[in-house]
Amino acid sequence: MFTMTKRKRLFVSIELLLSFLITAAVPAQDSVTLAEQELTLRLSQQFQEAVELFEDQGRQSQSIPFFSQIIEEVDNGRRLRDTVSDELVELQQKAYEHRARAFFNAGNLQGASDDFRQLLLDNPRYALDAEFLSPRIIDYFEDQKNRLIGYIAVSTEPAGARVMVNGEFIGITNFFPVEVHTGIARLEITLEGHESYIDEEFRIIPGEIAPLDIPLTRTSARLPIITDPPGVEIVVDGTLVGTTSGTLPPDLRSLTGDLDPNRLSAPFDIAALPIGLHEIELRLECYKPVRFPFNAEQPRDYTPQIIKLVESVGRVSITSNPTDARVFLDGILKGTTPLEIDKVCSGPHRLEVKHAIGKYVEDIDVGVDEALTFECRIRPTLAILGVVADDDVPERDLIDIRQKLDEALRNLEHMNLVFADAAIVEAQIGAEGLNAFIPSKRSSELTPERVRELSEKLGEALEVEALLVGFVPAQRLTKDVILHFLAVGSSAPDTYPLNYLDPQALPLFLSALSAPTKLHGSWVGLLAIDTKLHAGPVVLSVEAGGPAEQSGVLPGDVIVSAGGQSVTGALGLLEAVRAAAPGSSLVLSISRGGSSTQLDLNVGTTPLELPTGDPHFLYNKAIVDLRHRMAVEPEVEHLARLNVGLAHMQLGDYETALKEYLPRVILPGTRGVSQGTVLYHIAVAYLMLGEREEAKRVFQQALAFPDATLQSNDGPRVLPLVQRRLRELGQ
Missing domain, CATH: 1.25.40.10 (Tetratricopeptide repeat domain)
Structure with missing residues (x-):
């Protein structure tokens, strides 16, 4: 008997073991259970041990029980699960081959015949490696194969048909002889757009080739579509069938007429088009769709349809303050402001202009050949994180509060508004939850630095500049909610309590959010104090070069009225000045040395600082x-x-x-x-x-x-x- 060298045997055995070990390490597919993976690994190890015995001529017969066990366990798996993994099937086939060869070498030809026949029934295309095996074993295997296996060669006109034997896919026509099991079989040949060929009693004779040449009867039409430009989707009766591509072949250039052949696609065949009337639509982004009816009257090839699509675009010009804001159209970055986008597909789009200090968002509609200009006012964005409540708050109250709050905040014009995705919020702030932004609820271990860090993480994830959280405390008679407004990067929120049943409460909160923060105020350049000697405030000092000095106000003057309203104290004078707009005229009535006079002040401007210690200031x-x-x-x-x-x-x-x-x-x-x-x-x-x-x-x-x-x-x-x-x- 011819045998391979020891080095070659060792190489093949290790290679086979490694292939099974690697297969077992791959994550399980849906149809492969963890138990099956473990079985594959165990049986592959057992197969390696059996192969080592098999390669030892003195102990080859001892390998037979190991191969038998592998075959039996895979059979059991098939009975339990109907199907097993390809790796186990291949392992069983290898076990059949080795056991058959062991039987043959031991003179047990019946055992060898049974195993080879079972192997071929399982896989009619199984082949032995003639380069490393004895010619005697190869001849014996081929003899068994000739008793069980026949051959089929199928050609069809046209080619490209699917061939099935007893429900098993054999190949695509036209193909050379392929091994199949002998006997009476069901042969089915199918090609879209043609009548199927079916033979319920097709005879396959052992060792013989059954050639078939089948003309298939056509039942459908074929319509080639050529488009300018390529890349056009083709929809037939509402179903997308494909997209044009490529370039026009030279033999079709005579059909192009006035069109530029270099811009035309290769023909796309709408094959297997059923006989009858069809609705065909051609569509491509930024082009007007083309729709036309087509009546396939006969099962034949029709003349190619060459169709030019017309662009459907407009132009968009975008500026912003500040500049260098990123411009997104339908979520796609287009550049930074100022920006001219020469070609924008007609129709609805989502325009987003984003800057570090805020964003501009608008749903726009671009008409054909329309030029639109957008001067985008970048605004801060407020994220509504949600409303939390004490355990004793009824769920219906919580739902009512959330609904009223959401409805009211939609009227906010000073800021953009987004309702935060709960999953994003949870991913960013984790275990701390929304209580992190509610001072009365958060853990004492949560430092201001951690609050600032959480707000920055949320701000970056949500692309916002401010956060709002509502808290509903347990209560019996009132319906209060405490709103917590937090600037991203801040360590402590503003709190704004309100009774949500009060119809004016939420509008007042919106007014507070919408009111501008003043950096400048009115100024007249005098300091006045109250005394017990005069009803009105007395001027203590006058700013050199200020409005008061320029109008003639002197220290010691008593202010009687301002802007036509009597003034009884320094506070009243201050309120009158604040009420006058910078640049306006303010008439002061003063008493000086027992006589009265009126002075006309041109109100100036002063820088302002935020108020200090004001519990109502946001x-x-x-x-x-x-x-x-x-x-x-x-x-x-x-x-x-x-x-x-x-x-x-x-x-x-x-x-x-x-x-x-x-x-x-x-x-x-x-x-x-x-x-x-x-x-x-x-x-x-x-x-x-x-x-x-x-x-x-x-x-x-x-x-x-x-x-x-x-x-x-x-x-x-x-x-x-x-x-x-x-x-x-x-x-």
Whole structure:
């Protein structure tokens, strides 16, 4: 008997084992269970042990029980699960081959015959490796094969038909002889658009070739479609059948007429088109669709239809303030502003213009040949995260609150509005949940720094600048909800309690969110005080060069009325000044030395700081507003930056005020709100963080600006406040 070399036997055995081990390591498909994977690995290891015995001529017969066990276990798997993995089927076939060869070498020809026959019944195309096996075993295998296997060769006109024998796919015509089981079989030949050929009693004779040449009767039409341009979808009776592509073959260029043949596609065959009337549609993005009826009267090839599609586009011009905003059309980045998009498909689109400070969103409709211009006002975006409640709050109340809140906030015009996806929120803030943004509910272990970090993560994920969470406490008689508004990057929210049954409560909240944060106010340049000697306030000082001095107001004048309204105190005068718009005229009636006179003041402008310690002021809303103005109004950038820093200080976040805002503010060194004002606030922030030496150093710098004030140009002077702070610091 011819045998392979020991080195070759070892190589084949290791290769086979590795192939099974790799197969077993691949993740299970839907039809392969974990148990089947384990079985494959175990049987492959057993097969390797059996092969080692098989290759040892003195112990070859000892391998037979191992191969038998593999065959039996795979058979059991088939009985239990109907089907088993391809890996197990291949393993069983290898076991049949080796057991048959062992039987043959032992002189048990009946056993060898049974195994080879079973192997061929399982896989009629199974072949032995003639290069490494004895010619005697090859001849014996082929003899068994000739008793069981016949051959079939099928040609059809036209070619390309599917051939099935007893429900098993054999091949696509035309093909050379293929092994099949002998006997009476059901032969089926099918080709779309043609009558099927079926023979229920097709005879396959052992060892013989059964040639078939079958003409198939055509039952459908074929319509070639050529388009300008290529890439056009073809829809027949509402069903997409394909897309044109390629270039026009030279032999069809004579059909193009006035069309440019270089722009035409290769023919796309609508094959197997049933006889009768059909509706054909050609469609391509940015082109007008073409629809036409086609009547396939006969089962034949029709002349190619050459169709030119007409572009259907408009033009869009986009600008924004600030510039360099990213422009997305239907979610696809098109560039940055300012941007001209020369070709935009006609029809509806979603326009999004995104900047670090906010976005602009609009659903637009582009007409054919229409030129549209969009001046996009970038606005901050507010994300509604949801409403949480104490356990005792009835579910119906919670649903009612959410509905009313959602309806009211849809009227918000000052900001964009999005309702956050709960899955995104949960993925970003995890176990902390929405309670992280509700001071009365969050864990005492949750630091302000962690709140700021969570808000930044959510802001980035949701592409928003502010967050809103509602909290409904347990209550009996009232229907209260506490709204928590948080600027992204802030460590503490603004709280806004309201009774949601009050029809004015939510509109008032919207008004508060929509009211602009003032950076400038009215100013007349005088300081007045109340005395017991006069009914009206007495002018204590007048700012040199200010509106009051220019109109003739002098220290000691008594203010009787302002703007036609009597004034009984310094506060009343201040309110009258604030009510007058900068640049307007304000008439003051004054008493001086026992005589009365009227002076006409031209109201000036003063920089403003945010109010301090006001429990009703929305500092987070101011942060959102002013960060936006820093980007879109360069002329107020530094004043806005100062006030953003002050807002963080009011929220207790002195670190953010120092790291990101106050040291970057540059104001004039003049009287009023100026650089001395900035230095004072920087020093206070250092002092609140316990940095006494750094605070002392900056307070000393502020001494160089003796005319600096707080709040406004008419506010308290910084100098005495700085001197007091330095005394407290031991300076």
